[in-house]
Amino acid sequence: MSQSAPALGPVRLDADAGAKLSALRRTKFIATASLALCILIFALAKSFEGRFPWLGFVAAFAEAATIGGLADWYAVVALFKRPLGLPIPHTAIIPANQTRIADNLGRFIEVNFLAPEPVREKLAEVDFSALVADWLADPNRAAGLSHFVSRLVPQTLAAVEQSGLRGFVTSRMLEQVEKIPLAPLFADLLSTLTDDRRHQKLFDEFIKVIGRFLNDEQALATMREKIREELPSLFNLFRADAYLLKKIVASAGSLLDEVRADPDHPMRAEFDRFAETFIDRLRTSKQYARRAEKLKHDFLERPELKALAGDMWASLSLFIEQDAKAPNSMIRAHLTEMFVEVGRHLADDAQIRADMNQGFVVALASFVDSQKSGVSKFIADQVKRWDLAQLTRLIEMNIGRDLQYIRFNGMIIGGIAGVVIYVAERLFLAS
Known part of the structure; x- marks a missing residue:
């Protein structure tokens, strides 16, 4: 012994x-x-x-x-x-034979009670997902869980900051953005605007800007000065600059009114062709692609972007920390609603519950299988010490x-x- x-x-x-x-x-x-x-x-x-x-x-x-x-x-x-x-x-x-009995008892339990198949069969009898769904669907329990999570979030953010994980994630994100071809992405984005002619709203805004420009006294004075510089001195004696400016403004204003009133105006069709041509070049032109990649690279290298990311992270951390301490925390309220809703959806979705149960069985069976030798030794050691x-x-x-x-x-x-x-x-x- x-x-x-x-x-x-x-x-x-x-x-x-x-x-x-x-x-x-x-x-x-x-x-x-x-x-x-x-x-x-x-x-x-x-x-x-x-x-x-x-x-x-x-x-x-x-x-x-x-x-x-x-x-x-x-x-x-x-x-x-x-x-x-x-x-x-x-x-x-x-x-x-206390020692031998203890060792044999531990091995017997390990082989016969903790074998993979019996453990999986026993675990499969338990509806883990239903237990989780019922637990989450209870508002009081969901509120308790949200309170627990909200207390952990500031600590998690602080740990992320101290561990350097934020910088690592930011650099990895920038690397992934660097790999995305920008020109085709913009082409697809612009295509969604041109499919139902929503780009014409942009053209309307452009017309409004031109209209305001033509009604701006300072802008008109500048245009008149430019016209006076280009005309011979003799014409200026007869105030030809004022006459020409008036005609230009009147013609431009009339043209803008026509374009604004006619959805099928030739200028709108010309803008459609311009947009289609530009989108096609974004998709196919290597020169456009190189320019877009250079713009993207220069933008990502800007120190202001990194400073902005740091400011956003600091603001987010401060907001979460203050909200978590508030008696009427918005984060806790939203988390509670989310947990309750998850519980209800889980209770109604048999397929998700089946998948969850299968996951629980695999995870718990693997855990038991990895720990069963320790359980056997623990039982044997306890019996030996009796x-x-x-x-x-x-x-x-x-x-x-x-x-x-x-x-x-x-x-x-x-x-x-x-x-x-x-x-x-x-x-x-x-x-």
């Missing part, structure tokens, strides 16, 4: 340990009394066998029953202790009553065998 670990305190017994112990003692008493009765009957039968020959059968039964009862008493007692305290070999079997007297008492209390019936069976079978032998002997001597 291993002595490497100190013995634990008394083994914790079942709630009905008292009833088991009383039943064991009662059965022991009856078995011992039966053995004493067999001895008494044997003695009496032998004493009066001369006067009553039929008592020979009783004596034969009682004698063999006594021998069988004594042999089985010895066998049962030898399991737990040394009979009569004598140092007889191969007795006190359970105490002498006090020998308590261990013996625990085993005897749970199976000892059944073992006492072996003594009854030994006396009965032994007595029957004794009678059979006695009859055979009488028949042999008579012949």
Whole structure:
């Protein structure tokens, strides 16, 4: 027996340990009394066998029953202790083999109870997703979970900041953006605008800008000055610059009114062709692609972009931290609603529940499989550390009553065998 670990305190017994112990003692008493009765009957039968020959059968039964009862008493007692305290070999079997019993018990549980197939079958009987759905659908539980999550978010953000994960993620994101071809992306984006002629709204805004420009006194003064510089001095004497400016503004204003009022105006069609041509060049022109990539690269290299990202992260962290401390946190409210909604959707979607249950089974079965050797060793170590007297008492209390019936069976079978032998002997001597 291993002595490497100190013995634990008394083994914790079942709630009905008292009833088991009383039943064991009662059965022991009856078995011992039966053995004493067999001895008494044997003695009496032998004493009066001369006067009553039929008592020979009783004596034969009682004698063999006594021998069988004594042999089985010895066998049962030898399991737990040394009979009569004598140092007889191969007795006190359970105490002498505590270490082996502990190791075999651990291996038995590992092989038979923690094998992959039985564990998977047992786990498959549990509807984990239904438990999760019911738990999340409860508003009070969802609120508690959202409160827990909201308290963790600021700490998580701080940990991300201190670990350098934010910089790593930002650099990885920029690398991925760098790999995206910009020209085709813009072409697809502009195509969604031109499919239903929404780009014409942009053209309308452009017309409004030109209209405001033509009504701006300062802009008109600048245009008149440019016209005066281009005209010969003689024309300026007759105020030709003012006349030309007036005609230009009037013609341009009239043209803008026509374009604004006519959805099929030729200028709109020309703008359509311009947009289609530009989109096609974005998709096919290598020169446009190079320019777009250069613009993208220059934009991503701008220090202002990194500073903006840092400011956005700081603002987000500050907002989350303040909101998490607020009594009426918006984050907690939205999280609670989200958890409740997830629980309801999960309860209604059988396919998702089936997938979740399968995932739980795989994950938990893998965990059990990876830890079962540790469970086996833990059980073995605990059994090895049990006090020998308590261990013996625990085993005897749970199976000892059944073992006492072996003594009854030994006396009965032994007595029957004794009678059979006695009859055979009488028949042999008579012949």
